[in-house]
Structure formats: C-alpha cells, structure tokens
Amino acid sequence: MALLLKGAPVAAALTELAEQKTSLLKEQGIVPSLAILRVGERDDDLSYERGAMKRCGKAGVRTVQAVLPEDVSPEVFFRTLDDLNRDPDVHGILMFRPLPPQLDGEKARQMLEPAKDVDGCTDGSLAGVFTGTASGFPPCTARAAMELLKYYGIDPKGKRAAVIGRSLVIGRPVAMLLMHANATVTVCHTRTVDVPSVTRDADLVIAASGQMESIGASYFRPLSPGAGADGNGQVVIDVGIGWNEAKQKLCGDVRFEEAEPLVSAITPVPGGVGAVTSAVLALHTVEAALRRVK
C-alpha cells in the first residue's frame, strides 16, 4: 500500500503560515489582496477560481474578480490589466491563461507587473526560478509539488527525479526547483524516446504530461521480491487533473490504480497537488504584500 500524499494537511499548514503573516500585515492596516483576471467562463478557470477564493478567504487574503467577456477587445483587456498593475491596494494578480486569440498572450505576460506576479509567469519570476534567486515567485503548481515533498519529509537531495512535461507552468520550473534542492533531474517530453526507461530509474516522478491517464504501470519499477509493503521506493507527484468522461470522475496524468500498488507514495487526484496550489497562491499574495512593506 503506497502512502497517499494528500494535499489537505499541506494546504492547511501553508494557510496557517499565510494567516500568521496576514495578521502582521493587518496590524499595519494592510489587507493582502489578490486580483483574479479572467476572460470568459472556461470551466477549468471557474473551478480553480472557486478554490482560490475559498482558500484566500481562510488565509485572510481579500480577492477581487476582474471578469471580462470572451470577446473583450484588446484595448479594454490591457487597460484592465494596467489598472490592476497600478492599483496600490492590489498585491497579487492571477491572470488566467491561455487568453482568447484576439489578445496577445505574450504581450500580457510581459506587461504584468513583476512584483504582483504571484503565479510566476513573467520573465522576472522565471529568471528567478532559473537562477535560483528568490526574486519573483515560481509558478504556484511548481511550488505546490515541492511543498508536498517537504511536508511529507521527502528530501530530493541526491535523488534521481524524472519530470514528464516541459511546460513553463510546471515541467521546466519544477525541474529547476528540484535541481536547486539537489536532485538529479531529467526532463522528459513528447520527443523523448522511451519515457518509461527514464521514469523507472527515478526515485521521484513528477507527472505533468498534460495527457490524462497516460502514465501506467510500465513507467514504474516492478515490485521486487524484497520490496516491503510500501512499494518499490518510488514517489509520484501527479500534477494532472481532468474530467474523465468514461469514468465520470476527475483523473490525473497517472493511471492511479496501476501505479499505486507498485510505488511507495503517490498523490491522489483530486485531493493532491491541486489542493496545495491554491494555498501557495494565497501565501504568495501575502508574501508580495510583505515585500512591499519591507
């Protein structure tokens, strides 16, 4: 039986930390505030937004929604973003992406005020992730994966890590964070020949292929006769989440029922990384507010 790396207690611990810092800020009359900039009504965005608002509420972080119609003009969109950039009462901005085709996503990314970039999408934040300096913020999902490992006492130092996926939202940044934590990291992607041969050698597998239930038993080491009740020693962080129409439930990138009997520890989906991500978002907003005070 693999250890289930549940997100709830990790999120609770991070929320408590955020709340403590919020109390300090409130003594100075500051309420840390997150602006959520959303275009249209995509289900994924709405679901993430609900979780984020709920979590921010628990952490004492104020949320402001800036919702624009799917067909918003570039003028209106960029004026809204500019207003949020300038608003002294806004400490963090969560901008849902991808944006619809009439809006230049790269321009929006570059325009976002770096100090308010609490989900790590600007060049400044990404340079910080790459160089290992604390400037900016890493993408929330990448930090959420690291916070899960930390909470459960899994130190990446000296371990082999395989990251499946090379996106800027999770694959590349989490690879860097793992490397800064002294793991030896291999990044697999769509052009990798024989991904399972890489992941079978890894102690940590970060599944972020973006392909629901694409990662099955062959990606993990078989259980050896000597393996204990706690599996083959591999730890799996499943970053994917999507609605499986056939199974009528939320699923990750890993075929949980195939992986779970083999590995030592694995995040459930739902209830794993996703739960932690919104807590990281709240914490980043509080940290952004604190940085402005200092």
Add this chain to the structure above:
Amino acid sequence: MALLLKGAPVAAALTELAEQKTSLLKEQGIVPSLAILRVGERDDDLSYERGAMKRCGKAGVRTVQAVLPEDVSPEVFFRTLDDLNRDPDVHGILMFRPLPPQLDGEKARQMLEPAKDVDGCTDGSLAGVFTGTASGFPPCTARAAMELLKYYGIDPKGKRAAVIGRSLVIGRPVAMLLMHANATVTVCHTRTVDVPSVTRDADLVIAASGQMESIGASYFRPLSPGAGADGNGQVVIDVGIGWNEAKQKLCGDVRFEEAEPLVSAITPVPGGVGAVTSAVLALHTVEAALRRVK
C-alpha cells in the same frame, strides 16, 4: 578512432556569417562594437580577451577595452559600466566575472543593459534561455557547444544528453538549449550520486564540471564487441579548460586519452569549444547591432 570535433572550422563558419552581417551594417555607417570590461589582470581573462579581440577583428567587429585596477572603487566601476551602457557606439559588453570582493557582482549583473548583454548574464537573457524565446543572448559557451553539434551534423533531437555541471554560465543554459532542441536532458552536479551511471546512458555528454581531468573512462560506455571503429556512439563536448601543471599543457574536464578510444566523437582541448566561443561572442555583438537597427 573518435572523430575529433575541432572548433576551428566551426569558428571560421560563424566568423564568416558575422562578417557578412557586419558588411550590411557598414553600408549603413554602423561598425558593430564590443566593449570589454575587465577588472585586474587575471590570466584566464587576459587569454580569453586576446582570443576575443583577434576573432572580433576577423569579423569586422571593433573592440574597446575598459580596464580597471584590481582595487577599483565601486563608484568608479559602476560609473564605467553605466557609461558603456549609455554609449550609443557600444553594441555589446563583455564583463569579466567574478568581480573582486569590493564590487557587488549581483548588482553589476542586474545593471548591465540587457540589449548589450552579448554573453547572456542578465535575468532578461537567462529568462530567454529558459522560456526558449529569442529575447537576449545565451551565454557564449552554451551556444558554442550547440554550434559545434550543429556544424558536425549531430542533431540532439530524441537523444539522451547528460550535462555535468549546473552553473549559470554553461551547465544550466546548455541543458535548456539542448532541451529546446528536443534532447532528453539530465543535469548532474556535485550532489549527484553516481554520475557515471548517468553519463554512460547518454548519447551526448557535456562536460562542464569545472574540475580539470575529473571525467575518465568509467563515465563512458565500454566498447561493445559490435562497436565499429568509430566507438560506442557517444559524443563528448568538453567545455573545461585549464593549465595542467604536471603535464605542462592545457587540459579539459575530460581525461582525453581515456575517453577518446571509447567514444564516437569528442572535442579536443585546446582547439574545441574555446575556439568557437569567441566567434559566438563576435556574432552576438553583430546581432545586437542589427537588432538596434531594426
């Protein structure tokens, strides 16, 4: 007998390309210019500087030396850097690092004008390397390694690559460039357990440990009975260079005489990556001048 991946023809091809672009600029009355900012008289810096000036000369790139004494005050150093940043006749700045202790190296890195950062040390350039956008310039050595592979027709796509070293000057950026070229990359470093087990599995090995002659036969696949005269299929790019006092010659990070009989292709030291690096520097300076015109 491994194929020797000599740098000279690669450097010549890049210099010819730079020269062609320089001619276009000269028609518009622009002479691409590189400022070399050096503090003190370190042997490594002087040697690199000589190579860079010679190569720039061949490419039609003007060089200007700004040389400051080892004990220069922060005021004078930063004023000099600021002058070079502002000088419209300077298109690229090569700032030798590390700087002596009285100068804040991180401040200098952040202060360098991104458009003139032809050796890829600012956050803007490094974010470009990480995101895979063409903003800024990668560190010259990292691009030199890629240009060597390209010149000799070695396509990283689908290959396993092992990078030994995680510095911001070579290890991390070359890992990103290889990943953008669709290699599956593992970065090894001082905390990696059993580096040879990683490099033996790799098709490409980038040696940038910074430890002279630290990489011997055990890091490469043994020659199998089926292997042809051209080795085990591994390609080695040796980025290191240092003076071996005992042998009284320049050596790389790889023990060449141990690796060469095993692998299919390997860069010599000297005469490999180093020769290409200064040609990349000249080319970057020309490209910086071109970007300003556009």
